[in-house]
Amino acid sequence: TMADNTKDTKEDIKAPKPAANLQIKTPKGTRDWHGPDMLLREQLFQTVSDVFKRHGGTPLDTPVFELREILAGKYGEDSKLIYDLQDQGGELCSLRYDLTVPFARWLAMTSTQQVKRYHIAKVYRRDQPAIARGRMREFHQCDFDIAGVYDPMIPDAEILRIIVEVFDALKLGITIKLNHRKILDGLFAVAGVPAEKIRTISSAVDKLDKMPWADVKKEMVEEKGLPEEVADKIGVYVQNAGNITDIINYIKADADLPTNDDIKAGIHDMELLAAYLDALEVTDKVSFDLSLARGLDYYTGLIFEVINKPEPVADGDKKKKSKKDDPASQVGSIAAGGRYDNLVGMYGKKQIPCVGISFGIDRIFTILKARGENDIKKREVDVFVMAFGGGKDFDGLLVERMKIARQLWNAGIRAEYMAKAKPKLQAQFKAAEGTPLGVILGEEELKAGQVRLKKLDQGQGQKDEGNLVPIDDLADEVKKLLL
Amino acid sequence: TMADNTKDTKEDIKAPKPAANLQIKTPKGTRDWHGPDMLLREQLFQTVSDVFKRHGGTPLDTPVFELREILAGKYGEDSKLIYDLQDQGGELCSLRYDLTVPFARWLAMTSTQQVKRYHIAKVYRRDQPAIARGRMREFHQCDFDIAGVYDPMIPDAEILRIIVEVFDALKLGITIKLNHRKILDGLFAVAGVPAEKIRTISSAVDKLDKMPWADVKKEMVEEKGLPEEVADKIGVYVQNAGNITDIINYIKADADLPTNDDIKAGIHDMELLAAYLDALEVTDKVSFDLSLARGLDYYTGLIFEVINKPEPVADGDKKKKSKKDDPASQVGSIAAGGRYDNLVGMYGKKQIPCVGISFGIDRIFTILKARGENDIKKREVDVFVMAFGGGKDFDGLLVERMKIARQLWNAGIRAEYMAKAKPKLQAQFKAAEGTPLGVILGEEELKAGQVRLKKLDQGQGQKDEGNLVPIDDLADEVKKLLL
Known part of the structure; x- marks a missing residue:
C-alpha cells in the first residue's frame, strides 16, 4: 500500500523505476489546462x-x-x-x-x-x-x-x-x-x-x-x-x-x-x-x-x-x-x-x-x-533570430544569435532562437513558424554591424531576403513592424 | 468530533449557531490576500x-x-x-x-x-x-x-x-x-x-x-x-x-x-x-x-x-x-x-x-x-454618480443615478453610486473619496437633459460645481477627462 510511503523514502530514492501498474493521469474529475x-x-x-x-x-x-x-x-x-x-x-x-x-x-x-x-x-x-x-x-x-x-x-x-x-x-x-x-x-x-x-x-x-x-x-x-x-x-x-x-x-x-x-x-x-x-x-x-x-x-x-x-x-x-x-x-x-x-x-x-x-x-x-x-491563434513570440551561412567554417553564430536576442529582450520584445549550435536554415524557418518577424544573421553582415530583418508571415518563404538594418537600430525597427 | 460530520447534516442545518470554541481563522501557515x-x-x-x-x-x-x-x-x-x-x-x-x-x-x-x-x-x-x-x-x-x-x-x-x-x-x-x-x-x-x-x-x-x-x-x-x-x-x-x-x-x-x-x-x-x-x-x-x-x-x-x-x-x-x-x-x-x-x-x-x-x-x-x-494606491473606480437636491420632495434620484451608471458601464467606464435611496450629498462625497470624477444629478438639470461632471481629486470639495454636460455626451466627456 501507499499509506506509509512517507516513511521509506530511502527505498523510493533507490528505485526511480515507475511502479508496474502506475497510471500516469490526473485524478478523476480533474484536468490539465494548456x-x-x-x-x-x-x-x-x-x-x-x-x-x-x-x-x-x-x-x-x-x-x-x-x-x-x-x-x-x-x-x-x-x-x-x-x-x-x-x-x-x-x-x-x-x-x-x-x-x-x-x-x-x-x-x-x-x-x-x-x-x-x-x-x-x-x-x-x-x-x-x-x-x-x-x-x-x-x-x-x-x-x-x-x-x-x-x-x-x-x-x-x-x-x-x-x-x-x-x-x-x-x-x-x-x-x-x-x-x-x-x-x-x-x-x-x-x-x-x-x-x-x-x-x-x-x-x-x-x-x-x-x-x-x-x-x-x-x-x-x-x-x-x-x-x-x-x-x-x-x-x-x-x-x-x-x-x-x-x-x-x-x-x-x-x-x-x-x-x-x-x-x-x-x-x-x-x-x-x-x-x-x-x-x-x-x-x-x-x-x-x-x-x-x-x-x-x-x-x-x-x-x-x-x-x-x-x-x-x-x-x-x-x-x-x-x-x-x-x-x-x-x-x-x-x-x-x-x-x-x-x-x-x-x-x-x-x-x-x-x-x-x-x-x-x-x-x-x-x-x-x-x-x-x-x-484563437495567439502570437507567442515576435521575433525569431536565425543564422545563415554555409561551408565548412560556418559555426552557427550561436553566441551572436544570443547577443541579438538579448538586445531584443532588453527592449521588451519577445524573441527566440534555436537551441542548437549549428542549425540548418530550413530547420530554423520551420521552428519560426507562426512568428511574424525573423532576424537573419550572416558573417559578412555582422562584420558591417548589420542584420537582415524579414517578415515571415507572408508565405514568401526564403525568397524575400528582408532589409539590412544596423544592429543598433534593430529593436526600434522591430517595434515599428509590430505595430 | 467532526469526523462524521458529513453524516448528520440535518442536525447541522438545524444548528446554525457557531460552536462555542470555533476559531475563525485560516489554517496554520495559510493566509488571505486582499x-x-x-x-x-x-x-x-x-x-x-x-x-x-x-x-x-x-x-x-x-x-x-x-x-x-x-x-x-x-x-x-x-x-x-x-x-x-x-x-x-x-x-x-x-x-x-x-x-x-x-x-x-x-x-x-x-x-x-x-x-x-x-x-x-x-x-x-x-x-x-x-x-x-x-x-x-x-x-x-x-x-x-x-x-x-x-x-x-x-x-x-x-x-x-x-x-x-x-x-x-x-x-x-x-x-x-x-x-x-x-x-x-x-x-x-x-x-x-x-x-x-x-x-x-x-x-x-x-x-x-x-x-x-x-x-x-x-x-x-x-x-x-x-x-x-x-x-x-x-x-x-x-x-x-x-x-x-x-x-x-x-x-x-x-x-x-x-x-x-x-x-x-x-x-x-x-x-x-x-x-x-x-x-x-x-x-x-x-x-x-x-x-x-x-x-x-x-x-x-x-x-x-x-x-x-x-x-x-x-x-x-x-x-x-x-x-x-x-x-x-x-x-x-x-x-x-x-x-x-x-x-x-x-x-x-x-x-x-x-x-x-x-x-x-x-x-x-x-x-x-x-x-x-x-x-500603491490603485484607482478602483473612475466615476461616482451622485444626486443633489433638497427639500421634502427630493426623492434621491436613485433610478436616475442607476440609468446614468448603466450608460457609463455600457461605455466600459468603471462607475459606482451609493446604494441608498435618499443619500445626503456629504455622504456621497465621502463615499466617492479616491474616485477621480463625479457626476452630479439635479432635478432641474435632468429636465434639461444635462448633468454636472466634476473633478473630485483636487481637494476643492464642493465649491467647484463642475461643468454641465448633455447626458448623451457624458461617456465621451468622461473618457476625455480620464486620459
Missing part, C-alpha cells in the same frame, strides 16, 4: 474580471483549504461532497467547496463592514464527474459579492446587472430565473408544509429542472412524508413563471398567499427590484420563476440562476442540431447566486448582509469551446 | 509572466492534487511534508508539493516533445511556518521550464538569463549560486564517499548555508557514518566559490579531480555555459559555488539558487539596519532550480530532458513589501 484551452480560459477570466472591476470590485484570495469546522453545517445535503484532508496531526481541514463560505469567514475575522469583492479560483466537490457537461471535481468559480448594509434591493439589482454585462461581453444569450426565499417559504407555509420540513421540501422543488413534477411529488410524499394534498398545492404554485410584474400580480390575486407576512415582505422586495431592473435595462432577461429553490441553505432573500438560451433557430433552417448535441442545453445553470444575510453571523456576533453571484466558468468554457472559440 | 497586498501580488505575477512570455513561454495549469503515487519517491527526505487527502473512497491523492513533478507527469502523458512552459500557482508543504521570513504551508511558486532535446547548456543559459530579467524588472539585486550535480558527485567520489551514500551526503552539504561546517561534518560522520578524513576532504573542496572561470581552473589544477569522468563532463558543460552567459550578459550575477547541493533528488546537471543581495550600504551611512531586521537576509533563497533529465522518464519509456527555475513569490513579496511597495 494550449488553446488555456488561452480561452485566460480570455474568459479577463472578460469577467473587467466587468467586476467596472463595478468597483476588489480581488480577494483565500487558502484552498479551510478549517473543517468553518465549512460544517453550511451546505445541507451536499456536505457529503466535501473533500477532507487526512489527519496528519494538527488542525482538521477540508478543501473549499465554494468561494462564498471562505468570503463569509474572511468578513467575520476582519473589520470590513462594506465591500464589493471578487474571487476567481478553483473549488472542490467529490461529485460524479460529467466531463461533456463541464461538471468536474476540481472546477472554477468566479464570484462577485456585495457585502454590507444598504437600502433594500439596490445591491441585488447591481448583481443582476453584472450578470447581464458578463454574458453580453461573452455574446451568450441568457435567461435569469429569479425567486425569493421569503416568497417560497411563505408559499410552502400557506400550502401547509410544517416549518421543520420547509428546507427539505425546498431541496425537492429545486430538482424540478432535472426531474418531472411526478418524481418530485413522489419524493415529497413518500420520502419526506408530506401529505399528498399539500404536495399538490405546491405543484400548482410552482408552475408559475413569467415577468416580474405578472407573477407579483398572480400572487396578489391568490386567495391565501397575500396574507402571509413572509410573502408580503418578499413582494415588497420584488416590486423595488422591478423598478431598479428597468433602470438598469435588465428586465427583458429575467423570469420570475416560483419553482426556483436553490439547494443551499444559507440563502435568505432573492435567489437566481442563469441558463443559457441559444439564439432561436430560424424556421427554414434545416441544420437544426438535436438538443442532445447542444452543450448549452446540457450544462444546466451557468451562473447562480442570491442573498445570504445570516451566513457571516454564523461565525460570531457581527452580522453582515450579502448578495452575490457565482459564475460556472467551466460550463461557460464548454459552451464557448463548442462554438469554436478556442481556435 | 487590498494592497493583493494588488502587489498581482503586479508581481504580471511582471514575472511578462518575462516568461518574452522568452516564448506558454501557460500550463494542473490540478491542485495529484495521484499519491505520482509524487512518491520524488522528494527524498522532504516527502514527509506532503499533504495527503483523506481516503474517502476512490483514488488516493495528495496536494502538489511543487510544480515540477506535475509538469513532468503532464509531459509523460502527452505527446509533447519540446515546450517552454510557465506555471504560477500555489503549492503545499506541511512545514513549520515562519511568516516573517515568508515561509508558509500554502505558498506560490512561479516556474519556467524548458523541456526537450537541445544542444548542451543553451536552454540552461536562457533560464539563467530569465532569472536576471525577472529580478532586474523587480529592481532586486541578486547573486545566482551555481553548481553542477556531476561535478559534485565526482567530487564526493574522489573524496572517497561510497556511491550509495552520495545523495545523503549531498543533502548534508546542502545545509551549509544554514549551519556551520562543523555541524555539517558532525552529521556526515556521526549520523551518516562517513570516515572523518573523507569529510575533511569534502570540507576543503566545498569551500570554493567564485567566478566560473576561476573555479574551473581550481578544479583543473587539482591533483585528483580532473581524472574523474563525471567531473570532466561537468567541466565541459560549465565551459560552454561560461561562453553563453557572457553573450547573455549574465556573467557578473553568478557565483560558481561548490558547496551548493540542492536537496531534491531529481537534479542531474546544472543546479542554481538565487539569493537577494541588497545594494551595498555606503560607508558613511549611519542608518545601517541590523541584519536581523532585514527581510532580505532572512528569507534565504528567493528562486532555485536546475536540470532534471530523468524525471519524466520515471513515469514511463519517454525520456525528456528538462531545465527550469522556480521563483519563491512569497519570499520575494516579503522583500518588496518591506521596501514599501504595497503602498
